[in-house]
Amino acid sequence: MSAQKKKAFQIEAFKHRVVVDPKYAEKTWKILEHAIHEIYNHNASGLSFEELYRNAYNMVLHKFGEKLYSGLVTTMTSHLKAISSSIEAAQGGLFLDELNRKWAEHNKAMQMIRDILMYMDRTFIPNTHKTPVHELGLNLWRDVVIHSSAVQTRLQAILLENVRRERSGEVIDRGLMRSISKMLMDLGPSVYQDDFEKHFLEVSADFYRLESQDFIESCDCGEYLKKAERRLNEEIERVSHYLDAKSEVKITNVVEKEMIENHMHRLVQMENSGLVNMIVDEKYEDLGRMYCLFRRVPNGLVLVRDVMTSYIRDTGKQLVTDPERLKDPVDFVQHLLDLKDKYDKIITSAFSNDKTFQNALNSSFEYFMNLNSRSPEFISLFVDDKLRKGLRGVTEEDVELVLDKVMMLFRYLQEKDVFEKYYKQHLAKRLLSGKTVSEDAERSLIVKLKTECGYQFTSKLEGMFTDMKTSQDTMQGFSARHGADIADGPMLSVQVLTTGSWPTQPITTCNLPAEIRGMCEKFRNYYLGTHTGRRLSWQTNMGTADLKATFGKGQKHELNVSTYQMCVLMLFNNADRLSYKEIEQPTEIPASDLKRCLQSLACVKGKNVLRKEPMSKDIADTDTFLFNDKFTSKFFKVKIGTVAAQRESEPENQETRQRVEEDRKPQIEAAIVRIMKARRVLDHNNIVAEVTKQLQSRFLPNPVVIKKRIESLIEREFLERDKGDRKLYRYLA
Amino acid sequence: MHKLGRGHRDKVQQFMTITGASEKIALQALKASDWHLEGAFDFFYSQPHKSYTDTTHLEELYNRYKDPYTDMILADGITLLCNDLKVDPQDIVMLVVSWHMKASTMCEYSKEEFFTGLQALGIDSLEKFLERISFMRSELKDEQKFREIYNFAFGWAKEKGQKSLALDTAIGMWQLLFAEKQWPFVDHWCQFLEARHNKAISRDTWSQLLEFARTVDPALSNYDAEGAWPYLIDEFVEYLNENGIIQNGQF
Numbered sequence: 001m002s003a004q005k006k007k008a009f010q011i012e013a014f015k016h017r018v019v020v021d022p023k024y025a026e027k028t029w030k031i032l033e034h035a036i037h038e039i040y041n042h043n044a045s046g047l048s049f050e051e052l053y054r055n056a057y058n059m060v061l062h063k064f065g066e067k068l069y070s071g072l073v074t075t076m077t078s079h080l081k082a083i084s085s086s087i088e089a090a091q092g093g094l095f096l097d098e099l100n101r102k103w104a105e106h107n108k109a110m111q112m113i114r115d116i117l118m119y120m121d122r123t124f125i126p127n128t129h130k131t132p133v134h135e136l137g138l139n140l141w142r143d144v145v146i147h148s149s150a151v152q153t154r155l156q157a158i159l160l161e162n163v164r165r166e167r168s169g170e171v172i173d174r175g176l177m178r179s180i181s182k183m184l185m186d187l188g189p190s191v192y193q194d195d196f197e198k199h200f201l202e203v204s205a206d207f208y209r210l211e212s213q214d215f216i217e218s219c220d221c222g223e224y225l226k227k228a229e230r231r232l233n234e235e236i237e238r239v240s241h242y243l244d245a246k247s248e249v250k251i252t253n254v255v256e257k258e259m260i261e262n263h264m265h266r267l268v269q270m271e272n273s274g275l276v277n278m279i280v281d282e283k284y285e286d287l288g289r290m291y292c293l294f295r296r297v298p299n300g301l302v303l304v305r306d307v308m309t310s311y312i313r314d315t316g317k318q319l320v321t322d323p324e325r326l327k328d329p330v331d332f333v334q335h336l337l338d339l340k341d342k343y344d345k346i347i348t349s350a351f352s353n354d355k356t357f358q359n360a361l362n363s364s365f366e367y368f369m370n371l372n373s374r375s376p377e378f379i380s381l382f383v384d385d386k387l388r389k390g391l392r393g394v395t396e397e398d399v400e401l402v403l404d405k406v407m408m409l410f411r412y413l414q415e416k417d418v419f420e421k422y423y424k425q426h427l428a429k430r431l432l433s434g435k436t437v438s439e440d441a442e443r444s445l446i447v448k449l450k451t452e453c454g455y456q457f458t459s460k461l462e463g464m465f466t467d468m469k470t471s472q473d474t475m476q477g478f479s480a481r482h483g484a485d486i487a488d489g490p491m492l493s494v495q496v497l498t499t500g501s502w503p504t505q506p507i508t509t510c511n512l513p514a515e516i517r518g519m520c521e522k523f524r525n526y527y528l529g530t531h532t533g534r535r536l537s538w539q540t541n542m543g544t545a546d547l548k549a550t551f552g553k554g555q556k557h558e559l560n561v562s563t564y565q566m567c568v569l570m571l572f573n574n575a576d577r578l579s580y581k582e583i584e585q586p587t588e589i590p591a592s593d594l595k596r597c598l599q600s601l602a603c604v605k606g607k608n609v610l611r612k613e614p615m616s617k618d619i620a621d622t623d624t625f626l627f628n629d630k631f632t633s634k635f636f637k638v639k640i641g642t643v644a645a646q647r648e649s650e651p652e653n654q655e656t657r658q659r660v661e662e663d664r665k666p667q668i669e670a671a672i673v674r675i676m677k678a679r680r681v682l683d684h685n686n687i688v689a690e691v692t693k694q695l696q697s698r699f700l701p702n703p704v705v706i707k708k709r710i711e712s713l714i715e716r717e718f719l720e721r722d723k724g725d726r727k728l729y730r731y732l733a
Numbered sequence: 734m735h736k737l738g739r740g741h742r743d744k745v746q747q748f749m750t751i752t753g754a755s756e757k758i759a760l761q762a763l764k765a766s767d768w769h770l771e772g773a774f775d776f777f778y779s780q781p782h783k784s785y786t787d788t789t790h791l792e793e794l795y796n797r798y799k800d801p802y803t804d805m806i807l808a809d810g811i812t813l814l815c816n817d818l819k820v821d822p823q824d825i826v827m828l829v830v831s832w833h834m835k836a837s838t839m840c841e842y843s844k845e846e847f848f849t850g851l852q853a854l855g856i857d858s859l860e861k862f863l864e865r866i867s868f869m870r871s872e873l874k875d876e877q878k879f880r881e882i883y884n885f886a887f888g889w890a891k892e893k894g895q896k897s898l899a900l901d902t903a904i905g906m907w908q909l910l911f912a913e914k915q916w917p918f919v920d921h922w923c924q925f926l927e928a929r930h931n932k933a934i935s936r937d938t939w940s941q942l943l944e945f946a947r948t949v950d951p952a953l954s955n956y957d958a959e960g961a962w963p964y965l966i967d968e969f970v971e972y973l974n975e976n977g978i979i980q981n982g983q984f
Contacts, residue, residue: 684961707964714937715896721937726944727961 025064028055029071035116036072039109040079049116057119065124072117076137080106080144088150096158099151100179103141110137142187152195155180159196160203166238167207178242185244197247201254204235208258216263220273222286228259229289252296261297268307275307279346287350301356309360312343316368320375329374329647333382337405340365366412374653376419379409381647383445384426392437399441407448414700417667418660420457425503427461431468432495432542453697463501471495478526485522492519496527497539509588510540510563513570540564541593549609552629559609560639564589564597569609572627579624595619600640606633607640661705668701668709676719676731683727684710744770752777788848790857795847806842817859818866825909829869832885839889873913880943883910887939897933900926907942916946918973925972930965938963 035052038044059068083102090098114121114133121133131139145151159180162172184192208231215224232255239248260267267290268275278286294300316339319325325332343361351357369375383406391399413419430436443465450458474496512520524536543563550556561569567587571578584594598619602612611628612619648656671691676682682690687710688703695701710729713719722728737745741763747770748759754777766772798810806814815822834850836842842850854869856862872878890906891898898906904923911919922942926934941963949956956970 685959704964704967707961707967711935711937711963715935721941726941 025059025062025067028059028064029067031055032059032068032116033071033075036075036079036113039112040105042105044112052116053118056117060120060124065120065128068117068120069124069128069130072113072133073136073140076113076140077144080140084145084148084151087145088148088154095154096162096173096176096180099145099155100176100183102145103179103183106137106141110134113137138187142191146184146187146191146195156195156199160199163200163238164203164207167234174241181242181244192244197244197250200243200247201250204251205254205258208255209262212259212263215259216266221267221270221275221278221290222273222283224263224267225286225289225293228255228293231255231259232293256293256296260293260300264294264297264300264303268303275304276311279308279311279343282342282346284346284350287346288352291351291354301354305357305360308357309364312361312364313367315339316364317371320368320372326372326374326378329378329381330385333378333406333409336365336369336409340405340408362412365409366414369409369412370414373415373418373657376413376415377422377648377653377656379406379413380419380422380426382406383423384430387430387437387441387445388435389437391441396440399438400444403441403445403448406445407452410449411452414696415660416453416457417663417698418657421503421656421660421663424461424464427464428503428542431464433544457698460501463498467497467501468495474527477530478523481526482522489519490515492516492523494523496536505539505541507537507539508541508590508593510538510567511586511588512538512540512563513567515570516566540567551631555632556636557631557633558637560637561601562597562640564593565601565640568594568597568601572610577624577626580619580621583625598623598625601625604640607638609638609640664699664701664705665709667695667698668706669713671695672706672709672713673718673731676729679731681722681728681730683725684729685727687729741768744768744773748773748777787857791848791851794851794858794862795844798847799844804844806847808840811840811842818863820866823909825873825913826866826869828886828889828909829872829882831889832882833869835885836889838891838893879914883943884940886910887936895933897935898939899933900931903934903939911946914946917951918946921973921978922969925969926965929968929972935963938965941966 032052032055035047038047056068059065083106087095087098087102110133114137117133124130125132130136146155159177162177166172181192181196184196211231212228215227219227232252235251235255236248239245239251243251270277275287275290277283278290290304291301294304319332319335319339325335340361347353347357347361372378386402386406391402394402410416410419427442430442436442446458446461446465449461471494475493478494520538527536528534540563545561545563545566547559547561547566547569548556549559549569559569564587567589568583571583571586575582580598583598584591587594589597595618598610598612600607602608602610602619602625603617609628609631611626613624613626616623668691671694672687675687675690675694684707688706691706692701692703710719714721714729717732719729720732722730744763745756745759748754748763749756752759752774754762758777759773762773762777763770765776795806798806798814800807800810811827812822815824815827820826830850831839831842833853834842834846836846836850851857851862854865856865873882886906887898890902904926907919907923945962945966953970953973958967958970
C-alpha cells in the first residue's frame with residue numbers, strides 16, 4: 001500500500017451557465033412588440049396567445065423583465081399618442097364619439113396585453129413595485145390622451161356644453177355621456193372630480209344664479225317655486241342617468257343655494273304671492289312645495305315658520321281687539337275656531353304635520369287669545385249657545401267634535417279660573433230654565449274639563465247636576481204627599497240648590513203673591529220636615545213662571561216670565577192701572593231689577609203686555625203702567641223673561657273681575673304656604689317662580705299680588721324675613 | 734354668698750369694695766370671667782351702663798313723676814320729666830329713653846320700665862339724668878343702635894292690641910327719626926303715603942324702609958326691582974319716577 005494522502009471527493013456544483021444569447025432578449029421583445037402593434041391595429045386574431053405568453057414568461061425568467069416593462073411603456077405610449085391625435089382631429093360632435101370608441105378599444109387591447117404579460121404582472125411587477133399592467137394602461141391613457149392639453153380642454157368644454165344644451169331643453173346622447181363619465185371615474189379617484197365635476201358645479205352655480213335672478217324678476221312666488229322644483233328634479237334625474245351618484249348631493253346643494261337660499265326672503269315676502277298670500281288663499285299645493293323646498297336649505301323652515309307665526313299673531317291680535325267683532329261673542333268664538341281649523345289644515349296637508357309648526361301655532365293662539373281679557377267669558381257664552389240651541393239635532397259624534405275643538409281653545413286660556421266663574425253662571429241659568437239641548441253633551445263637556453283641569457275644577461259643576469236630580473226626586477215626594485191639596489192651586493216646581501255649588505247670588509227682597517206664598521210654605525214645611533238642620537231661602541231673582549193671560553178681545557196667551565215679572569203682573573189682577581210706586585211698594589223688588597223687568601214688560605215690541613205712560617224708552621219713578629188690553633202676538637206662548645245668558649255689561653264685567661281677583665288671593669296664599677312648608681327657607685324670586693308654576697293651570701298670578709300676599713303672611717306671622725339676607729324668607733311653624 | 738367657697742367669697746368681697754358694685758353684679762362678673770379678678774374687672778368696666786344705682790333715690794325720682802291715682806308715670810308725669818330735663822317732649826331723646834326702658838307703649842311708663850331703664854343708664858338722680866342726655870343723643874349716631882331704636886319705635890308708637898301703626902303716627906315718627914338720620918326722601922315718602930296709601934303701616938314695611946334708606950342711594954341707581962322690597966316701597970319708587978323726582982338717575 002502506498003502512503004498517499006487521499007483527497008476528499010468533492011462534488012462540484014453544476015455550473016451550467018446558460019448563456020442566453022443577448023440577441024435572444026431583443027428578438028423576443030420584438031415579437032411581443034409586434035404583437036402589441038397588431039393588437040392596437042385590430043389584428044389580434046392572427047396571434048397565438050400561447051406563444052406570446054411563453055415569450056413573455058421567458059423574458060421575465062431570464063431576468064429581462066425590465067426590458068419588457070419599459071418596452072411595454074414605450075410602445076403603449078407611442079400608440080396612445082397616435083390615438084390622441086386622431087381624437088383631437090375629430091370635428092365638433094364627433095369628438096366625444098371618437099374618444100369613447102378609442103377608449104373602448106384601448107380597454108380591449110389592455111385586457112389582451114395583460115393576459116399575455118400575466119407572468120410579469122404576477123412576479124416581476126410586485127417585486128419591483130412597479131405599476132401593474134392594467135393600472136398602467138389606465139394611467140397612460142389618462143396622462144397621454146385625457147390630459148393632453150388639447151383633449152383635456154376640449155373634453156371639459158364639450159361635456160359642459162352638453163349639459164347646458166340639455167338644460168335648455170335639447171336632447172343629448174345620454175349613453176355617450178354616461179360612458180365618458182364612467183371612463184373618468186375609472187381613471188382614478190380625482191380625475192372625475194378635477195376634470196369634470198369641479199367645473200360642472202361651478203358652471204351650474206353660474207347658470208342657476210342667472211336663471212334664478214331672471215325668474216325672480218318675472219315670476220310670482222308660486223311659479224318660481226314650481227320652476228325651482230322642476231330644475232331640482234331635473235338635476236337629480238341627470239345624475240342618475242349619466243353622472244357619478246356622489247354628484248347628486250353636490251349639484252342639489254348648488255341648485256338649493258342658488259335658487260332657494262339666495263332668494264328665500266324675497267320669495268316669502270313677495271307681494272301678492274308670498275307666504276302670507278298663500279295662507280290667505282289656501283294654496284295648499286304651493287305651500288306644500290314651499291315646505292319641501294325650504295326644508296332643504298338651512299334656516300329655510302325657520303323663516304317660513306317665523307313669517308307664519310307673526311302673521312297669525314297679528315291677525316289674531318286684530319281679531320281680538322276689533323270692537324265690531326267683539327259685539328257678538330258667539331260669532332267671535334266661531335271665528336277663532338274657523339281660524340284654528342284653517343291653520344290646522346294647512347299644517348296637516350301642506351306642512352306634513354310638522355311638530356314645530358304645530359307648536360308655533362299653539363303659542364301664537366295662546367298669545368293673542370289672552371290679549372283680550374274677555375276671552376274666557378266669550379268662550380263660555382259660545383258653549384252656552386251651543387248647548388242651548390246650536391247642537392240641536394246634531395249627531396253624538398259631531399257634538400263631540402265641536403266640544404273637543406272648544407276644549408282646544410280652552411287650553412290656550414291663561415285665566416282658566418275666570419272661565420270657570422262664567423261657566424258656572426251660564427250653566428246655572430241653563431239648568432234652572434231647563435234650556436239645555438242635551439244633558440249628555442253637558443256631561444261630556446264636564447268630563448273633558450275634569451280630564452284637563454282635575455277634579456277640583458268640576459266638583460261644584462257636578463254638584464249642580466246632582467241638585468237638579470235630587471230636586472226632581474224631592475218634587476215627586478212632595479206631590480205624592482200633598483197631591484190632593486195642591487191640585488187646585490198653581491203648579492209649583494222647586495229646585496233646591498246647595499249653596500256652595502251654585503254661583504253666589506245676593507239675597508233680594510220680593511213679596512210673592514198670596515196664591516204662590518201658600519204653596520211655597522207647604523213646600524218649605526215638607527222639605528224641612530224631611531231634612532232637619534237646613535235653611536231654605538227663596539231665590540226670587542232666579543225663578544220663572546208661566547201665566548195664562550186673557551186680553552181685551554178674549555185672546556188667550558201663555559206668558560213665560562221671570563218671578564219678578566210674575567209678581568208685577570199678578571198685581572194687575574186687581575187693578576188696571578198702577579203707578580211705579582204702587583208696584584214697588586207691595587212687591588219690594590229692588591229698584592234696578594224692578595226697572596229692568598218693567599222695561600221688558602212694557603217697552604219691547606211684540607212683548608208689551610203692559611202699556612206705559614209716558615211712552616218713553618226708560619223707566620222713571622213717575623211712570624204709570626196699564627194692562628195692555630190690545631196686546632197681540634202671533635204665538636200662543638210668549639216668552640218675556642230675561643233669563644238667558646248674555647254678554648256682561650262693562651260694570652258687571654268689572655265686578656266679576658274683582659271677585660275673581662279676590663278668589664285668587666287665598667289660592668296664592670295657600671300655594672305660598674305649601675311651598676314654604678316644604679322648603680323652609682326660600683328667596684323671593686324663587687317663591688314667585690314656584691307659585692306661578694303651581695297655579696298656572698288655573699291662572700297666571702301677578703308677581704305684585706304674590707308680593708302683597710307674602711307681606712300679608714309676614715304680618716300674620718306665617719313667614720319672616722331672614723335676619724341676614726332680606727331677600728330670603730323663612731317658614732314659621 | 735354662703736354657698737361659695739372661701740376663695741370665691743373673698744374675691745366677691747374684694748370686687749365689691751373696689752368697684753362699688755352690688756353683690757349680684759360682682760357674682761355675675763366673676764362668674765363670667767371664671768373667677769379671675771382681672772377678667773372680672775374688665776367685664777365690669779366694659780359695661781358702663783351697669784354702674785351702681787341707689788334704689789332709694791330711684792324711688793324718690795319715680796314718685797316725683799308718678800300719677801297720683803295709678804302706679805305708673807302718665808302723660809303729665811312725662812311732661813314734668815321733660816321740663817326737668819330741659820328737653821321738648823317731642824325730642825327724639827325721649828325715644829331713646831323709652832328704648833332703654835323697653836317701654837311697651839308711648840306716653841306711659843310702668844314702674845318696672847322706669848327702674849329698668851334708669852338702672853341700665855346708671856341714673857338715680859336728676860343730675861345724673863341730665864348728664865346722660867348727651868350720651869343718649871350720641872347713641873343715635875351709632876348705626877346698630879339707631880336700627881334697634883328705629884325698630885323699637887314701631888312697637889312703642891302703635892296702639893296697644895293693634896298689629897299695624899296708624900299712618901299719621903307713623904309719619905310723625907318718620908319725620909322725627911329721619912331728621913336724625915338724614916334721609917332725603919322722607920318728605921316725599923310721607924306725601925306719597927298720604928296721597929296713595931292712606932292705611933296703617935305694617936311692621937315689615939316699617940323695618941324694611943330703614944334698610945331701603947340705608948342701602949339705596951338718592952339717585953336710586955342701586956334700587957333692585959327684584960330686591961324683594963315691600964310692595965309699598967316699589968310703588969314709592971314708581972311714584973318718584975312718575976312725578977319726575979327721579980329722572981334718569983338724577984335727583
